[in-house]
Amino acid sequence: MARVNDGETKTKILETLEEKDEVLEAAIDTWKYVLGYVEMAAVKCAIELGISEAMENHGRPITLSELSSSLACSPSSLHRIMRLLVHQKLFKETITPEDHTKYYSLTPISRLLKNHGDHSMAALVLLETSPVMLAPWHALSGRVRDEGRPAFEAAHGESLWEYNAKHPRHTKLFNDAMACNARIVLPVVLKGCAEVFEGVGTVVDVGGGNGSTIRTMIKAFPWIKGINFDLPHVVEVAPESEGVEHVGGSMLEFVPKADAAFVMNVLHDWGDEECITILRLCREAVPKDKGKVIMVDAVIKEEKHEIDDEKEEKLKGLRLMIDMVMMAHTTTGKERTQQEWEYVVAKAGFTKCIVKPIHAIPSIIIAYP
Ligand SMILES: C[S@@+](CC[C@H](N)C(=O)[O-])C[C@H]1O[C@@H](n2cnc3c(N)ncnc32)[C@H](O)[C@@H]1O
Structure with a gap:
């Protein structure tokens, strides 16, 4: 009898110890988030x-x-x-x-952490770690709750774009951050869709920021004339450059006419309704027969089995985190799955849409009127 009891006690002790090991492991893993x-x-x-x-x-x-x-x-x-x-x-x-x-x-x-140079990502780090961009993260759960207030608005009382319009120093940091990201990813994007630019005389870069994207594009495809289209306060301080015309306005109201519209890292800032409006205006801005709208944005892969390599797994993690950035910093923005992209593109009246992955965070999505 005593031997049975001893055995039972030993098993119980071992089970308790195993549980404790598990708790300790979980606690160690939790420190990763404590110190994130x-x-x-x-x-x-x-x-x-x-x-x-x-x-x-x-x-x-x-x-x-x-x-x-x-x-x-x-x-x-x-x-x-x-x-x-x-x-x-x-x-x-x-x-x-x-x-x-x-x-x-x-x-x-x-x-990449140098403050200057073509491959500097310093401005992006400084933007995302600025008190202005960190404050909304404290209001993320509020945004997730039903009818919750957008996190940036909860922190600052207005949207990111309204805040930028009133704070030129923050706008400069924002535009520099976007430009440094664009400088790195753009060569891969342009390589991925070089044939799309053949025969294209004018390109409007919708939400083009300080114009650095269109400048790089013109260097790569010198036959192109570029229009950099962004909010008036953004284009007012954008540097002048040969072959680039700056146009100020709201892409929710109009898009300047061109042979092709380029929309990079913009549509994820908006919910479906605004996204469809912007895309519809882009479609109307390009020729019906040979125009195209080139979007550069993330495509979230939903299915586990779609991920076939380590790099793709890493990119998926980054895209999901950028989706959280959209939740923290924009009012209605989100990253989209291929199905969600196809939905907004079709709703905006396009007849055909091609998605080209480029082994980077964004993919190229080309829509034809
Ligand atoms: C995330 S940034 C992307 C900038 C650039 N395309 C890039 O990839 O680096 C979004 C841009 O959209 C612009 N934007 C926001 N609201 C806009 C509007 N209503 N009309 C035109 N541009 C707008 C912002 O000023 C900003 O330059």
Whole structure:
């Protein structure tokens, strides 16, 4: 009898211990969410300090004391930031076997954290980590509740576009952030739809921001004349450039006429109703026989079995997170599945629509009138 009881007690103890292991594992995983903001803050700190520039200017791997004197900052605090960023693989650390001196160098990611240059993503990090863009995240659950107030409006009392219109410094940061993202993704997009631009004389970039997208497009396809179309306060401060005409107005009211309309990272800012209006105006702006509307936006894959490789899985995770950004920062915006894209495109009166994945966050969606 006693032996049976002993056995039962032992099993119970083991079960309890297993449960405790599970709880501990879950708690460790939960810390990932508790500390989710730390990486973001450390990357922002690296950009503000100019760590990547200092390393690049140095021209060869740099020691902590060289880095701290070049940045005029405390070696001990800098060491702690670098220790984390090296651990997260943002910077590389090498130790000489002779005297064990540590040298830091850039990685492909930290090269993008320079404040200037064609491949800088610094403005995007600075925008998304700005207090203005972080505040709405505290109101996300409010937006999810039925009839909840949009998060940006709950935080700032107005929509992002209304806020931008009143705050030129924030608009500049916003446009710089969009432009740095566009500079990186645009070559892949243009390569992916080069044949679409053959025979196209004019392109209107709808919601084109400061015009950097249309400028890049004209460089790639010099036969094109470009129209950069955005809200009046945005185009007023957009730099002049040969072959580009800036037009101010609202794409919810009209779209300037052209052979093709290009709409990148814009439609996800809007719900279906506004999206259909914008697309209908784009359709009416291009010739019925050979016009086209080229959209560049994410396409969410719903089915698990559609994901066949690691990169696609990573891209899916990013697209789902950007969908949350739309929820936090726009009033009605959302990322769409292919079915949802086909719905808005058909409702806007197009007869044909082709989706071209480009192994990046967005896909190219071409609609024909
Ligand atoms: C997310 S940004 C995309 C900018 C650019 N297409 C890119 O990919 O970098 C959205 C753009 O839409 C513009 N926008 C917002 N409301 C608009 C409206 N009613 N009419 C025209 N442009 C508008 C914003 O000013 C902003 O430049």
